[in-house]
Amino acid sequence: MRHTISLMVENKFGVLSRISGLFSGRGYNIESLSVGETTDPNYSQMTIVTSGDDRIIEQITKQLNKLVDVIKVTDMTEFEHVEREMILIKVAPIQQKRTEVLELAGIFRGRVVDSSESTYTVEITGDEKKIEAFISLMRPMGIKELVRTGKVSIMREGLKKK
Amino acid sequence: MKISGAEIILESLKREGVKYIFGYPGGVVLNIFDVLYENTDLRLILTRHEQAAVHAADGYARATGKAGVALVTSGPGATNAVTGIATASMDSVPIVVLTGQVPTMLIGNDAFQEADIVGITRPCTKHNFLVKDVNDLAMTIKEAFHIATTGRPGPVLIDLPKDVTGGKTEFVWPEKVDLPGYKPKYEGNKWMINQAAALIEKSRKPVIVAGGGVIASGAYKELKELAEMTQIPVTTTLMGIGGFPGSHPLSLGMPGMHGTYYANRSIQDSDLLIAVGMRFDDRVTGKTDAFAPNASIIHIDIDPTSIKKNVRVDVPIVGDVKKVLTVLNKLLKTESKSQWKEIRKAWLKQIDDWKHERPLTYTYSDDVIKPQYVVEKIYELTKGDAIITTEVGQNQMWAAQFYKYDKPRTFISSGGLGTMGFGFPAAIGAQFAFPDKLVIDIAGDGSIQMNIQELATAVINKLPVKVAILNNRYLGMVRQWQELFYGGRYAHTQLNPLNMALDVVPDFVKVAEAYGAVGLRAEKPSEVEPLLKEAFKTKKTVFMDFIVDWKEKVYPMVPAGAPIDHMMFEEKEEKPAKKLKVVK
Numbered sequence: 001m002r003h004t005i006s007l008m009v010e011n012k013f014g015v016l017s018r019i020s021g022l023f024s025g026r027g028y029n030i031e032s033l034s035v036g037e038t039t040d041p042n043y044s045q046m047t048i049v050t051s052g053d054d055r056i057i058e059q060i061t062k063q064l065n066k067l068v069d070v071i072k073v074t075d076m077t078e079f080e081h082v083e084r085e086m087i088l089i090k091v092a093p094i095q096q097k098r099t100e101v102l103e104l105a106g107i108f109r110g111r112v113v114d115s116s117e118s119t120y121t122v123e124i125t126g127d128e129k130k131i132e133a134f135i136s137l138m139r140p141m142g143i144k145e146l147v148r149t150g151k152v153s154i155m156r157e158g159l160k161k162k
Numbered sequence: 163m164k165i166s167g168a169e170i171i172l173e174s175l176k177r178e179g180v181k182y183i184f185g186y187p188g189g190v191v192l193n194i195f196d197v198l199y200e201n202t203d204l205r206l207i208l209t210r211h212e213q214a215a216v217h218a219a220d221g222y223a224r225a226t227g228k229a230g231v232a233l234v235t236s237g238p239g240a241t242n243a244v245t246g247i248a249t250a251s252m253d254s255v256p257i258v259v260l261t262g263q264v265p266t267m268l269i270g271n272d273a274f275q276e277a278d279i280v281g282i283t284r285p286c287t288k289h290n291f292l293v294k295d296v297n298d299l300a301m302t303i304k305e306a307f308h309i310a311t312t313g314r315p316g317p318v319l320i321d322l323p324k325d326v327t328g329g330k331t332e333f334v335w336p337e338k339v340d341l342p343g344y345k346p347k348y349e350g351n352k353w354m355i356n357q358a359a360a361l362i363e364k365s366r367k368p369v370i371v372a373g374g375g376v377i378a379s380g381a382y383k384e385l386k387e388l389a390e391m392t393q394i395p396v397t398t399t400l401m402g403i404g405g406f407p408g409s410h411p412l413s414l415g416m417p418g419m420h421g422t423y424y425a426n427r428s429i430q431d432s433d434l435l436i437a438v439g440m441r442f443d444d445r446v447t448g449k450t451d452a453f454a455p456n457a458s459i460i461h462i463d464i465d466p467t468s469i470k471k472n473v474r475v476d477v478p479i480v481g482d483v484k485k486v487l488t489v490l491n492k493l494l495k496t497e498s499k500s501q502w503k504e505i506r507k508a509w510l511k512q513i514d515d516w517k518h519e520r521p522l523t524y525t526y527s528d529d530v531i532k533p534q535y536v537v538e539k540i541y542e543l544t545k546g547d548a549i550i551t552t553e554v555g556q557n558q559m560w561a562a563q564f565y566k567y568d569k570p571r572t573f574i575s576s577g578g579l580g581t582m583g584f585g586f587p588a589a590i591g592a593q594f595a596f597p598d599k600l601v602i603d604i605a606g607d608g609s610i611q612m613n614i615q616e617l618a619t620a621v622i623n624k625l626p627v628k629v630a631i632l633n634n635r636y637l638g639m640v641r642q643w644q645e646l647f648y649g650g651r652y653a654h655t656q657l658n659p660l661n662m663a664l665d666v667v668p669d670f671v672k673v674a675e676a677y678g679a680v681g682l683r684a685e686k687p688s689e690v691e692p693l694l695k696e697a698f699k700t701k702k703t704v705f706m707d708f709i710v711d712w713k714e715k716v717y718p719m720v721p722a723g724a725p726i727d728h729m730m731f732e733e734k735e736e737k738p739a740k741k742l743k744v745v746k
């Protein structure tokens with residue numbers, strides 16, 4: 001099963017490679033990873049999406065906890081939480097489809113951040129379902145390039161355990 | 163007053179109580195070597211290879227329980243140290259390794275003798291540091307020792323660029339460390355310990371499997387108390403040897419691939435397995451699905467990742483073994499000793515039958531030296547009062563099987579990584595820690611050649627280290643697998659012709675002599691005892707070359723990946739009755 005794991009880590013060089021090294025060294029996979037500084041510049045927040053059975057997920061969270069530079073590990077999947085990802089997608093629709101792209105972007109509350117004679121670049125933010133839906137709608141339009149931030153995730157207030 | 167980074171290192175190491183640094187110099191560590199030039203409270207022991215320096219620090223740590231320290235240069239010095247670091251990591255040994263690094267300005271430039279040792283050792287250290295500012299030095303050293311020696315111990319590496327050791331600042335020794343991401347849990351969960359006590363009271367056929375954690379946490383007494391009080395037999399893994407007295411009536415010897423028949427049978431038949439400071443290595447469990455099939459499992463370990471990694475666990479207890487056992491023993495004290503004896507009667511009788519059915523044996527010979535006989539004689543003559551280190555292979559298994567270790571830290575062996583070449587430098591480290599103790603490396607003819615240059619270190623430092631080479635002219639353990647599983651095709655495992663009339667390479671006696679050590683050789687069983695006596699009498703470094711039966715195999719043996727009760731035994735020869743030696 002897929003799990004979203006949120007990590008508070010020391011904001012030091014080498015920390016990212018300790019974490020990615022742990023995943024590769026033990027044969028766990030990372031589906032997405034995002035990092036950024038927190039309000040306290042000494043710490044960074046990381047969101048990792050990974051998958052595995054219960055035993056593997058338990059090992060992953062324990063192994064992460066064991067790293068000296070990792071302060072806190074939360075398996076967000078166990079809690080009520082909000083997840084978001086942002087993508088930038090560059091499509092090159094044929095002339096007749098150009099307005100359709102704009103309409104769809106509007107429906108998905110996306111923004112066109114760049115346009116050229118033959119392309120639009122659309123920014124979309126949302127949960128996984130929304131992102132996947134938009135990408136599949138764009139596929140027949142001709143996707144030239146797609147970049148994604150990876151998921152970020154935050155707990156809903158009240159820390160309700162599922 | 164401002165002092166240099168190198169002086170700060172020296173001061174910090176002294177505050178950590180370091181007496182010896184095992185090391186090897188090079189360009190970027192010259193600042194540090196220079197401050198060691200006239201220093202007498204902190205001695206640098208020059209080895210002849212960086213790997214050996216780290217193994218020596220490791221042997222020192224295993225013998226004492228204190229952190230061992232090694233110091234090597236950048237690039238090749240650091241990469242040479244990696245095997246030593248990985249060895250310590252797999253066996254949870256507290257060492258601090260200081261590596262020189264090119265000046266910070268040059269890092270990343272492929273500078274001369276630059277290696278990204280922090281990157282290289284990330285997966286085989288407990289933690290590592292690159293110090294970029296001389297002001298961070300004292301704190302980093304304090305943190306390194308703290309991390310290495312607390313929780314589940316392990317190696318910590320500190321990479322030291324030359325400009326950092328050359329820079330100057332005020333020396334401030336920190337009062338304490340503050341590592342928000344590092345908080346080992348020592349106290350076991352009370353409720354879980356209660357559960358464990360309840361299971362122990364209910365069980366009829368319990369077994370304790372004790373690992374290296376018992377030794378690391380100093381829980382020898384507590385384990386003995388638990389076993390004796392509740393009359394539960396104890397099997398010690400390779401790393402746990404000495405954690406429970408090997409000559410104790412409740413001792414089952416070692417479990418697993420080369421474990422005793424009765425240890426493996428007891429585990430497989432048990433209704434409760436109490437795993438104490440061990441991690442269910444595959445050499446112990448064999449096929450995990452078939453391991454202890456009828457048992458509930460209590461697992462006590464300080465490292466939460468060890469728990470439920472390989473086998474299912476019913477009662478997980480994360481905590482320090484000594485602390486947890488202390489609480490557990492208190493809970494169990496309510497029952498009287500005679501009650502426990504009564505409860506265990508049938509189970510201990512069953513185990514006794516297994517012990518009689520298949521004891522550890524080998525077939526003695528008057529004509530050719532059996533390697534097991536040498537180990538047995540060493541035990542007899544030392545009465546168990548020695549520190550034994552081992553190399554890797556058959557020698558290691560025989561040293562584990564045919565010598566009884568009654569005290570912790572008297573058996574020193576590379577278990578997890580299985581590093582050939584470990585035993586001799588480790589013996590050197592142990593001898594520095596205990597100059598008056600008899601320290602013996604039980605070695606193979608292959609392994610000893612992997613760090614044989616350390617004869618120089620031993621001789622020059624006047625160390626009375628003894629090396630007993632069980633010379634079977636083969637990479638014996640690999641040959642054993644070839645005999646059993648590859649149709650006897652001994653592909654590249656023969657080190658020397660079997661006919662001793664031919665030149666044997668190397669002549670270990672001559673090698674020893676060339677280094678100024680004593681070299682002795684025995685070719686007949688009758689020569690074994692006199693030779694050992696002679697060796698133990700001298701205060702010099704001694705190599706003993708025992709020409710042993712090359713055909714000997716380590717038994718029992720469980721093929722890799724099979725359930726641990728699928729054991730192979732020595733084929734009994736004709737009329738062995740008289741000569742079959744039974745080891746008590």
Ligand SMILES: Cc1ncc(C[n+]2csc(CCOP(=O)(O)OP(=O)(O)O)c2C)c(N)n1
Nearest residue numbers: 555556557580582606607608609637638639
């Ligand atoms: C550094 C290293 N290389 C290879 C091995 C694989 N290996 C395990 S046992 C063994 C043979 C050891 O031979 P020897 O030291 O003569 O011991 P014996 O088994 O003959 O007692 C080998 C090659 C190892 N454990 N370590």
Ligand SMILES: [Mg+2]
Nearest residue numbers: 606607636638
């Ligand atoms: Mg050999």
